[in-house]
Amino acid sequence: MKFYRSHVLIAIDDNSLKAGVKKIESLLRAKLEENKLSEEINVLETGGLGYFGTGVSMTVYPEQITYANLKEEDINDIVEEHFLKGRVVSRLVLNSTITKKYNFNYKNRVVLENSGIIDPENIEEYIGVGGYEAWEKVLTQMKPSEVVDEVKASGLRGRGGAGFPAGVKWSFTAPIEAKQKYVVVNADEGEPGTFKDRLIMEGDPHKLLEGIMIAAYAVGATKSYIYIRGEYKLCIHRLEVAIKQANEYGILGKNIFSSGFDHEIEIKIGAGAYVCGEETALIESMEGNRGTPRYKPPFPGVEGAWHKPTVVNNVETIANVPAIIKNGADWYNTIGVEGCRGTKVYTMMGDLKLPGLCETEMGTSLRTIIDEYGGGMKDGKQFKAALVGGAAGVFLPNEMLDVKMDFNSLKEYSAVLGSGAILVMNEDVDIVDILWSIIRFFRHESCGKCNPCSNGNTVLYKLIDKIRKGKGKEADLDMMIKVSEVMNKTSFCALGQSPYMPIKSAIDNFRDDFLKRMK
Amino acid sequence: MYEKIFKKYSPEKENLIYILHDIQDSDPQNYVSEDAVQKVSEFLRIPISHIYGVLTFYTMYSTKPRGKNVIRLCESPPCFLKGSEKILIQLCEMLNVKVGETTEDGLFTVELCACLGICGNAPAMMINEDVYGDLTDEKLIKIINDIKRRA
Numbered sequence: 236m237k238f239y240r241s242h243v244l245i246a247i248d249d250n251s252l253k254a255g256v257k258k259i260e261s262l263l264r265a266k267l268e269e270n271k272l273s274e275e276i277n278v279l280e281t282g283g284l285g286y287f288g289t290g291v292s293m294t295v296y297p298e299q300i301t302y303a304n305l306k307e308e309d310i311n312d313i314v315e316e317h318f319l320k321g322r323v324v325s326r327l328v329l330n331s332t333i334t335k336k337y338n339f340n341y342k343n344r345v346v347l348e349n350s351g352i353i354d355p356e357n358i359e360e361y362i363g364v365g366g367y368e369a370w371e372k373v374l375t376q377m378k379p380s381e382v383v384d385e386v387k388a389s390g391l392r393g394r395g396g397a398g399f400p401a402g403v404k405w406s407f408t409a410p411i412e413a414k415q416k417y418v419v420v421n422a423d424e425g426e427p428g429t430f431k432d433r434l435i436m437e438g439d440p441h442k443l444l445e446g447i448m449i450a451a452y453a454v455g456a457t458k459s460y461i462y463i464r465g466e467y468k469l470c471i472h473r474l475e476v477a478i479k480q481a482n483e484y485g486i487l488g489k490n491i492f493s494s495g496f497d498h499e500i501e502i503k504i505g506a507g508a509y510v511c512g513e514e515t516a517l518i519e520s521m522e523g524n525r526g527t528p529r530y531k532p533p534f535p536g537v538e539g540a541w542h543k544p545t546v547v548n549n550v551e552t553i554a555n556v557p558a559i560i561k562n563g564a565d566w567y568n569t570i571g572v573e574g575c576r577g578t579k580v581y582t583m584m585g586d587l588k589l590p591g592l593c594e595t596e597m598g599t600s601l602r603t604i605i606d607e608y609g610g611g612m613k614d615g616k617q618f619k620a621a622l623v624g625g626a627a628g629v630f631l632p633n634e635m636l637d638v639k640m641d642f643n644s645l646k647e648y649s650a651v652l653g654s655g656a657i658l659v660m661n662e663d664v665d666i667v668d669i670l671w672s673i674i675r676f677f678r679h680e681s682c683g684k685c686n687p688c689s690n691g692n693t694v695l696y697k698l699i700d701k702i703r704k705g706k707g708k709e710a711d712l713d714m715m716i717k718v719s720e721v722m723n724k725t726s727f728c729a730l731g732q733s734p735y736m737p738i739k740s741a742i743d744n745f746r747d748d749f750l751k752r753m754k
Numbered sequence: 755m756y757e758k759i760f761k762k763y764s765p766e767k768e769n770l771i772y773i774l775h776d777i778q779d780s781d782p783q784n785y786v787s788e789d790a791v792q793k794v795s796e797f798l799r800i801p802i803s804h805i806y807g808v809l810t811f812y813t814m815y816s817t818k819p820r821g822k823n824v825i826r827l828c829e830s831p832p833c834f835l836k837g838s839e840k841i842l843i844q845l846c847e848m849l850n851v852k853v854g855e856t857t858e859d860g861l862f863t864v865e866l867c868a869c870l871g872i873c874g875n876a877p878a879m880m881i882n883e884d885v886y887g888d889l890t891d892e893k894l895i896k897i898i899n900d901i902k903r904r905a
């Protein structure tokens with residue numbers, strides 16, 4: 236193996252590609268070559284670093300200096316000053332208070348531990364940091380039932396929104412005798428404000444594959460699908476590369492590690508429909524139909540894709556599995572809080588200094604996430620509300636900033652963790668506008684299968700639009716709560732049940748905003 | 755003209771969504787024509803009504819001819835909070851079209867879409883396969899003019 240004096244990790248994601256990272260990378264390589272440094276300094280591509288609005292950025296190891304917002308003309312300085320003379324180009328360094336926090340953050344990471352550190356398009360780097368060890372352990376030392384028990388004991392809960400225990404879900408499918416079973420990964424990330432799965436797939440696709448294989452072995456599935464939304468081009472590319480490499484290395488395919496277990500993973504691409512995040516609608520879409528939800532029961536675990544037993548899990552849930560198997564359920568139980576183990580990946584946006592993502596222990600307070608990871612409020616404005624959990628989430632006011640972020644604690648406040656999206660609003664934001672935007676979204680995305688959802692959302696939209704235009708009455712607020720409550724109780728799937736949460740919390744906590752429009 | 759696409763897939767219903775993606779991407783007007791639906795129906799042996807059901811369900815497909823560049827501006831709450839409405843007004847004024855319409859020169863179609871998953875850079879839009887974030891009035895003018903110049 237070759238030794239390098241330094242490693243330069245360049246973040247490649249949608250954001251940096253747009254800012255011209257490829258051109259800058261080739262410039263850097265040429266410049267290193269020109270200075271005879273290419274044998275000493277290794278340039279690698281990696282996933283996004285987790286913060287946004289920083290254009291082209293790269294981190295130099297071992298110094299761990301992150302340069303950001305790089306332009307072509309900066310490369311000369313970096314090579315001549317930093318690599319030749321060992322002097323850090325301080326004008327290009329990303330604000331150190333930011334990077335310090337992110338370094339601290341890395342220690343707590345489970346799902347994103349490798350993101351921004353390894354090259355996602357090179358399987359050897361993943362293996363080099365201990366990847367596929369869990370897969371090997373499972374195949375050579377564990378019975379399928381032991382894998383299910385381990386995940387059950389870990390307390391891992393689904394990260395798609397509902398928080399159903401993953402091990403329990405697997406235990407429904409595992410004992411069923413069937414010629415064919417499937418594992419389906421839900422990567423149809425459509426909840427507004429959520430992009431955690433994109434960053435997992437872009438930054439560490441092999442971790443997802445390893446998790447899928449372990450899940451498949453546990454329930455006895457020989458084929459898996461990753462259902463991914465059509466807009467996520469880079470994810471699709473990276474997963475295709477990863478699957479190809481895993482097949483070449485004999486990690487996937489026939490008779491893996493001489494265990495007699497066969498497995499195949501296929502990517503399915505969506506075509507733009509929010510409702511396909513619902514597991515049975517996703518299965519319908521996979522089969523080439525309109526993505527409308529199916530009646531439950533039977534649940535997919537018993538009768539899913541092509542009417543075969545199918546385990547459907549979210550990307551983040553599956554990405555937790557390798558670490559649980561490798562380190563054991565006891566280790567996983569030391570992270571997070573009782574009833575909600577492990578970490579959660581949050582996406583933070585809105586009026587924050589540092590929109591982006593963070594991964595932190597379950598049970599961390601909303602205040603900590605906003606202040607420490609999100610950098611606090613932008614432009615010195617006051618905090619007004621946070622919409623937690625995406626469009627199907629809840630508006631939390633200032634008084635609830637200390638709420639602990641986990642499934643159980645949020646439930647006490649009639650709130651939800653949902654997908655982990657946190658949209659932060661400052662004092663200038665009118666909640667009526669945001670609620671209008673949310674209801675418009677639901678009205679557009681309703682699939683039309685059931686009456687409460689398709690008609691209900693239209694009624695809600697008319698009411699909120701009237702209020703927004705200053706023609707509403709106070710009675711309209713009660714009407715909105717009433718209608719959404721009926722929808723919550725009678726709709727076919729979670730989509731129609733969802734508007735109740737944002738509507739109720741917006742009107743309860745920010746009634747004044749609505750009344751102002753009625754004068 | 756569709757044989758090349760059909761060759762890539764086995765004639766099973768589960769491949770319908772990919773076949774429609776491929777047909778739309780290969781069409782210069784970015785849509786799935788009646789003729790194409792007819793051919794897909796024969797290839798997969800499924801009713802035309804089923805294919806139209808699928809085509810009109812998913813937002814990424816169009817059954818009407820569109821411009822060379824399909825602009826999909828995100829209207830979800832995070833982008834809305836960051837001013838996507840203003841961007842939309844400016845975009846429509848610049849191109850002199852309403853949402854869903856195509857410019858006279860056939861260069862642009864303006865559409866709205868749900869969350870694109872790049873909310874850290876809100877407001878955001880996609881033009882064909884390219885993503886644009888942190889949109890401002892000036893940025894928008896530059897993006898549109900760059901495409902016009904290249905055309």
